[in-house]
Amino acid sequence: PFNVYYMSVSGHSGYDPGENMMAQQNWDVVKDLPYSDRVKGYLAANVELDRAMEWLLDALESSGLADHTVIVIVADHFPYGLDDDGPLGQLPYLSELYGYDVQTIFQRDHNRPIIWCGALADEDPIVVDTPTISIDLLPTLCNLFDVEWDSRLLPGRDVFSDKDALVFDLSYDWKTELGTYYAGSGSFEPAEGATIPDGYVEQVSADVANRITYCHGVLTSDYYRHVFGD
Numbered sequence: 205p206f207n208v209y210y211m212s213v214s215g216h217s218g219y220d221p222g223e224n225m226m227a228q229q230n231w232d233v234v235k236d237l238p239y240s241d242r243v244k245g246y247l248a249a250n251v252e253l254d255r256a257m258e259w260l261l262d263a264l265e266s267s268g269l270a271d272h273t274v275i276v277i278v279a280d281h282f283p284y285g286l287d288d289d290g291p292l293g294q295l296p297y298l299s300e301l302y303g304y305d306v307q308t309i310f311q312r313d314h315n316r317p318i319i320w321c322g323a324l325a326d327e328d329p330i331v332v333d334t335p336t337i338s339i340d341l342l343p344t345l346c347n348l349f350d351v352e353w354d355s356r357l358l359p360g361r362d363v364f365s366d367k368d369a370l371v372f373d374l375s376y377d378w379k380t381e382l383g384t385y386y387a388g389s390g391s392f393e394p395a396e397g398a399t400i401p402d403g404y405v406e407q408v409s410a411d412v413a414n415r416i417t418y419c420h421g422v423l424t425s426d427y428y429r430h431v432f433g434d
Contacts, residue, residue: 214252217285219245226252243301246283261322270322276345278317278338308386310371310379317341319348334369335379357431359415372412380408 214226219242221227227244230251234244257277264270286297295306306312317336339360346353347362361367372378376387383394385405392405421427 211280212253212256214256215246215250215283217283219243219249219285221245221248224249226250240297240300242286242297246286246297246301264322270325273322274348275320276317276341277320278341279315280338282313282315308384309373309375309377310384313373319344330364332363334363334381335371336363336369337371357428359419370408370411372415374416376409376412376416378408378412385409 218224219227221231221241221244224245226249227246228248230248231244233251234248237244237247239247257275260275261270264273283298283301286301287295292309292312293307295312298312299306302311302314304311317338337360339358340363341360343353343355343358343360343362344364345351347364355361361369363369369381370378371380378385378387381395382398382400382404383392385392385408387409392400394400
């Protein structure tokens, strides 16, 4: 068993079809789509990743390795180059791509990670519709591969577990199945039909603050060396 990490940059900004080589190369694929040229440039640039994955899956199938391979695909940020990293509420191209008016950080950063295995390709997909965050991927994969780990040392959760979902950012905003909290305004928006326990917002806000403090300490105090030794 081995692990390989790839980072694709073929879909990176900018997306002007006159300047982006990948957009130029794949323009015929997107030219008739009902989008602005900039959004079409973004889609054209990302055609390369689609083709790379098609090649990889064909190679795995032909070599008999697909059933023994797990592929995880995740974005590391939203496509900020579409709007030149504009502020919330002023993201017209991103809104065009997403199909809704992007007004909040959670709307902006929304994406879908994918976990695929050839052995499960013919099975119905397992869809996780609770709020998840990139730091949930490591504990999820550790459990899927039966890797021993200490849940106290990672701020994320296994998304297939019954542990409560929690998404947060470094501005202390957070989202759970019961609602969304915006620290800047101190406002909480309950999810539709949710019953909010007394003290819930304060409890989750304290949890988020503790997790951010912990993450900061890992970086600044060599925390894992303290826990595990040299």
